[in-house]
Amino acid sequence: MIRYFEKEPYAPVESSYEVEKVLFKIKTKFQEIEVIENSYFGKMLFLDGILQITERDEFFYHEMLTHVVMHAHPNPKRIVVIGGGDGGVVREVLKHHGVEKIYFVEIDEEVINVSKEFFPNVSCAVDDPRVEIKAMDGADFIKRCHTKVDVIIVDSTDIIGFARSLFSEDFFASIKKALSDEGFFVTHSESLHFHKDMVIEVQKTLRKVFPLVDLYATPIATYPGHWWTFAVGSKQLNPRELRRPFDIKTHYYDDEIHTQSFLTPKFYKKLLNKELPW
Amino acid sequence: MVRKFKLESIHTRMISKATLFKVFHCLDKKKFETPSLIIDSEKVKEKFSLTGQNIKRSYVFYAVKANPDMEILKFLNQLDKGFEIASEGELKILSKIGIQPNRIISSNPVKSLKFLEMAHEYGINHFSFDSIDEVEKIGKFVPEANVYIRLSVPNEGSEWPLSKKFGVELEDAVDLLCRAQNRGLNPMGITFHVGSQCTNLYNWNIALDKAKILWDMAEKKGVKLEMLNIGGGYPINYTKSVIEISTIEKNINKLIWERFPENIKIHIEPGRAVIGDAGVLVTKVIGKAKRQDNNWLYIDMGVFNGLMESLGGIKYTYLVESNNPNKKNWTLAGPSCDSFDVIDKNVSLYEPDIGNLLLILSGGAYTISYASEFNGFSIPKTILI
Numbered sequence: 001m002i003r004y005f006e007k008e009p010y011a012p013v014e015s016s017y018e019v020e021k022v023l024f025k026i027k028t029k030f031q032e033i034e035v036i037e038n039s040y041f042g043k044m045l046f047l048d049g050i051l052q053i054t055e056r057d058e059f060f061y062h063e064m065l066t067h068v069v070m071h072a073h074p075n076p077k078r079i080v081v082i083g084g085g086d087g088g089v090v091r092e093v094l095k096h097h098g099v100e101k102i103y104f105v106e107i108d109e110e111v112i113n114v115s116k117e118f119f120p121n122v123s124c125a126v127d128d129p130r131v132e133i134k135a136m137d138g139a140d141f142i143k144r145c146h147t148k149v150d151v152i153i154v155d156s157t158d159i160i161g162f163a164r165s166l167f168s169e170d171f172f173a174s175i176k177k178a179l180s181d182e183g184f185f186v187t188h189s190e191s192l193h194f195h196k197d198m199v200i201e202v203q204k205t206l207r208k209v210f211p212l213v214d215l216y217a218t219p220i221a222t223y224p225g226h227w228w229t230f231a232v233g234s235k236q237l238n239p240r241e242l243r244r245p246f247d248i249k250t251h252y253y254d255d256e257i258h259t260q261s262f263l264t265p266k267f268y269k270k271l272l273n274k275e276l277p278w
Numbered sequence: 279m280v281r282k283f284k285l286e287s288i289h290t291r292m293i294s295k296a297t298l299f300k301v302f303h304c305l306d307k308k309k310f311e312t313p314s315l316i317i318d319s320e321k322v323k324e325k326f327s328l329t330g331q332n333i334k335r336s337y338v339f340y341a342v343k344a345n346p347d348m349e350i351l352k353f354l355n356q357l358d359k360g361f362e363i364a365s366e367g368e369l370k371i372l373s374k375i376g377i378q379p380n381r382i383i384s385s386n387p388v389k390s391l392k393f394l395e396m397a398h399e400y401g402i403n404h405f406s407f408d409s410i411d412e413v414e415k416i417g418k419f420v421p422e423a424n425v426y427i428r429l430s431v432p433n434e435g436s437e438w439p440l441s442k443k444f445g446v447e448l449e450d451a452v453d454l455l456c457r458a459q460n461r462g463l464n465p466m467g468i469t470f471h472v473g474s475q476c477t478n479l480y481n482w483n484i485a486l487d488k489a490k491i492l493w494d495m496a497e498k499k500g501v502k503l504e505m506l507n508i509g510g511g512y513p514i515n516y517t518k519s520v521i522e523i524s525t526i527e528k529n530i531n532k533l534i535w536e537r538f539p540e541n542i543k544i545h546i547e548p549g550r551a552v553i554g555d556a557g558v559l560v561t562k563v564i565g566k567a568k569r570q571d572n573n574w575l576y577i578d579m580g581v582f583n584g585l586m587e588s589l590g591g592i593k594y595t596y597l598v599e600s601n602n603p604n605k606k607n608w609t610l611a612g613p614s615c616d617s618f619d620v621i622d623k624n625v626s627l628y629e630p631d632i633g634n635l636l637l638i639l640s641g642g643a644y645t646i647s648y649a650s651e652f653n654g655f656s657i658p659k660t661i662l663i
Contacts, residue, residue, distance in 0.1 A: 009290045197296035
């Protein structure tokens with residue numbers, strides 16, 4: 001049996017997956033895209049050798065990245081999704097009925113095409129008329145965005161790789177400018193086990209820009225360190241609070257998960273003070 | 279512009295993800311001049327705070343020679359520890375920042391007359407020595423100074439040995455301590471240096487055993503000591519993971535408390551361990567050539583403007599910007615016309631294009647402090663982030 005070895009240099013463990021079949025492989029202008037079939041996880045999408053989603057458990061990441069800020073917002077209408085070419089976040093956003101418009105900004109259109117072909121249950125909403133696909137750099141889009149939006153979601157690849165422009169102070173500042181007063185920003189910020197220094201770094205950079213910054217975490221089986229975090233920036237509303245009833249269909253996220261996924265205050269303080277001993 | 283670096287697991291063992299993330303952000307900016315040295319201030323703070331933490335009654339003095347950049351010294355000054363200097367030039371920098379004299383010591387066993395004069399005027403009162411002439415000099419310029427004797431100890435296993443040039447053996451040491459007392463100085467301690475970048479834990483055992491013998495010998499002769507200066511020598515990661523500072527210090531602490539009186543004061547002088555692995559040197563590829571079977575890669579920093587230690591055996595880890603999928607073995611050379619200016623051989627790297635960046639990890643210590651403008655090539659600028 002062939003095994004696929006994930007190339008994540010900053011994980012102290014190496015993940016490998018049995019390959020039933022290599023379904024697709026292409027090198028685009030930006031990255032290498034691969035799709036393999038695994039007997040447990042089903043189809044798996046890799047970008048530059050790093051696992052992005054699996055058919056079996058993609059909803060953990062997509063639901064948790066999307067619904068926390070969507071429910072914290074009283075009435076989100078205009079949304080920007082940066083990255084997330086597989087379409088999973090777009091699918092989750094459209095579960096909220098009030099949404100009028102999604103700008104779906106993916107630098108590599110090829111990821112969207114691959115997802116349409118191999119992950120139809122993930123990409124199912126990208127052709128919805130409310131979705132406007134922009135094949136461009138997310139940082140450029142936000143800089144030139146002149147109308148206010150309610151929620152901005154970044155679903156990027158590894159922070160240290162070519163997605164790093166989506167984690168700079170400049171980028172966060174233009175995000176803040178693009179958001180309406182009740183707006184929220186959310187992005188992934190890696191593992192509390194393996195990348196604690198990065199989690200702190202993203203929190204600190206966000207704090208330079210946003211008055212309210214917070215952090216929540218979710219177990220994700222296929223990301224290194226598993227204990228995956230999401231960083232939130234807000235202009236005035238506390239993201240820990242739900243401002244609309246939970247009435248959408250999900251697999252993992254719900255109103256209770258929402259509240260309990262945030263780091264407890266003592267633990268959060270220890271993290272930022274670098275007092276966690278691992 | 280987002281630059282594409284060929285990151286491999288060797289790099290991730292040498293430099294933390296957050297440091298690299300910040301360095302990359304700095305490099306993504308449009309106008310970035312090379313050669314430069316980027317220092318991660320947070321890492322410096324972390325390392326400086328870590329030294330001495332596991333040794334009781336210890337006082338830490340940053341060895342200024344490792345990197346005397348003004349901004350770095352100003353930053354270190356906020357951390358409320360001391361400084362170790364060797365010359366009038368280093369004193370001038372510290373005086374500009376306004377560092378109090380009681381936070382400064384000098385462990386250079388042979389000091390210039392000008393420095394002694396200035397040091398006395400400034401109020402510095404702790405000096406090392408290892409010769410009778412130095413006793414006379416210090417006696418003349420800084421009467422009643424606190425002095426400590428430099429003892430010779432084995433330097434095996436350190437990558438940058440220092441014992442050959444300085445230090446005396448036990449009998450001479452006792453004799454010099456007595457001579458200092460007779461000259462009106464206050465002989466109050468012992469110092470030694472196990473060698474810079476010392477990865478041999480055992481060196482500290484031998485050194486402390488030897489220091490204990492000297493301590494007792496001196497006491498018998500009527501010289502009561504109170505301080506032990508254990509120098510520097512803590513290693514950092516260059517191409518492999520080295521023993522942790524906390525492990526080294528726990529060992530030293532145990533040895534000290536088994537041997538010496540409870541009220542002893544311990545001085546530590548880290549340089550490399552504070553600033554070395556917080557620094558990334560940023561160089562640019564300026565040429566490539568194939569000569570016989572060798573692939574030569576030329577960068578805008580060489581042994582004369584920053585990489586002097588490569589001549590003495592320090593090996594670095596390189597991280598290259600490249601769009602090429604193939605690796606080659608390179609001879610890495612500096613920009614000057616001198617044939618000594620070869621940094622490393624048999625370096626396996628992805629092939630860069632001319633103008634691509636080549637980063638040298640753990641380049642914060644003993645790089646810019648050695649650099650000259652030989653041949654008109656500039657000294658790297660230091661950027662504190």
